Amino acid sequence: MINATRLSEEIKTISRFGALPQGGITRLAFSKEEAHAREYVKTLMQAVGMTIREDAIGNIFGRIEGELPLPAVAIGSHLDSVPLGGCFDGTLGVMCGLEAIRAIKEQKISHKRPFELIIFSCEESSRFNMATVGSKVMAGKLSTEALENLKDKEGISLYEAAKEFGCAVETMDNATLPPDTFYAYLELHIEQGPVLENKNIPVGIVTGIAAPIRYALTLQGRADHSGATPMNMRADALACAAEIILHVENVAKEKAGETTVATVGFANATPGVLNVIPGSVSLGIDIRDIDHANLEKAALLIEKGIEKITHDRGLIYTLKVLTHDIPVSLDKKIIETLENEAKKLHIPTLKLPSGAGHDAMHMPYVSTHTGMVFVPCKEGISHNIAEEVNMDDVMYATEVITKTLITLANEG
Known part of the structure; x- marks a missing residue:
């Protein structure tokens, strides 16, 4: 036809x-x-x-x-x-x-x-x-x-x-x-x-x-000299971001639903040079599911994890919801x-x-x-x-x- x-x-x-x-x-x-x-x-x-x-x-x-x-x-x-x-x-x-x-x-x-x-x-x-x-x-x-x-x-x-x-x-x-x-x-x-x-x-x-739930996450630590700052005196925003990235992955793989997926699509570190501890990082988080209850569960677990990880590391964070669909x-x-x-x-x-x-x-x-x-x-x-x-x-x-x-x- x-x-x-x-x-x-x-x-x-x-x-x-x-x-x-x-x-x-x-x-x-x-x-x-x-x-x-x-x-x-x-x-x-x-x-x-x-x-x-x-x-x-x-x-x-x-x-x-x-x-x-x-x-x-x-x-x-x-x-x-x-x-x-x-x-x-x-x-x-x-x-x-x-x-x-x-x-x-x-x-x-x-x-x-x-x-x-x-x-x-x-x-x-x-x-x-x-x-x-x-x-x-x-x-x-x-x-x-x-x-x-x-x-x-x-x-x-x-x-x-x-x-x-x-x-x-x-x-x-x-x-x-x-x-x-x-x-x-x-x-x-x-x-x-x-x-x-x-x-x-x-x-x-x-x-x-x-449907997706998407966040823009900003982590604020402190930029310091990578050679002169002891490991126990750092507020490394990128190290904190790495822990959050693994947390997001773990929630989707182990703690939410069978059809839940979650991705950190980007991590932009500042100042972004080899010999400076990253002082801030921006992340993009994307969570998706065909099941509404599991989507909301994953989002809540990820939010709680971000709060705990940043608290334990002494960093400040801002979490902005970009999209919250059903x-x-x-x-x-x-x-x-x-x-x-x-x-x-x-x-x-x-x-x-x-x-x-x-x-x-x-x-x-x-x-x-x-x-x-x-x-x-x-x-x-x-x-x-x-x-x-x-x-x-x-x-x-x-x-x-x-x-x-x-x-x-x-x-x-």
């Missing part, structure tokens, strides 16, 4: 925006590289006949009207990437969603409900230490003040970056959508894990999405519909949870039904220039979502 050659070529074309010599892309949120990718997709959307609008945070909506004035069926993902990232994370969902809607329109298949393609802003947390910004704004979870407080490494706030990008952030309140704005929302994404490839299954149907179970109706359509196409599927966060986790606030489809990625590698997919799997998944969109759009 879909045009596989066209979809493959368009994926190759959009991969040029932010392309790196060694492969992969760097296409950060609100960058010129992302701007070029967005303009390319908007050109394709216009060619399909979509009506295009952008909201105050830069989310793009492309709409094809249906036969009746009913809430739309939406599909989408994001175009921004992590630094030194792959070409498929997020982008694949946008391009496959576009192809699905385009195939339905080209083949003049009737649909009562409108279709909308959504391109979300700032899904990756790489620049501002907060993920899924566009969908959070849409769901009413982020204030203007929050955008002003989130800053990148250059001290540029998310609010400033979005405004410079051309977003009407001063009208942020208008970007929040009411419940049931959409009848259904679908998102196609690479799995970012090895399960589907290991089981040789081309399409994953997502049952739930893990895991989401996806809609059983969508899961069943995806399964049924895949069976009709004789395409094998597997139900599995998502350990990574996605914009879909916020869509139940504005969509009556929400679901996700995964495509296997080679060796489970993602957020890496080595990220790769099998295009046959991509086509199978796109066929499944196309048929699912048609079914959902013709429900009363």
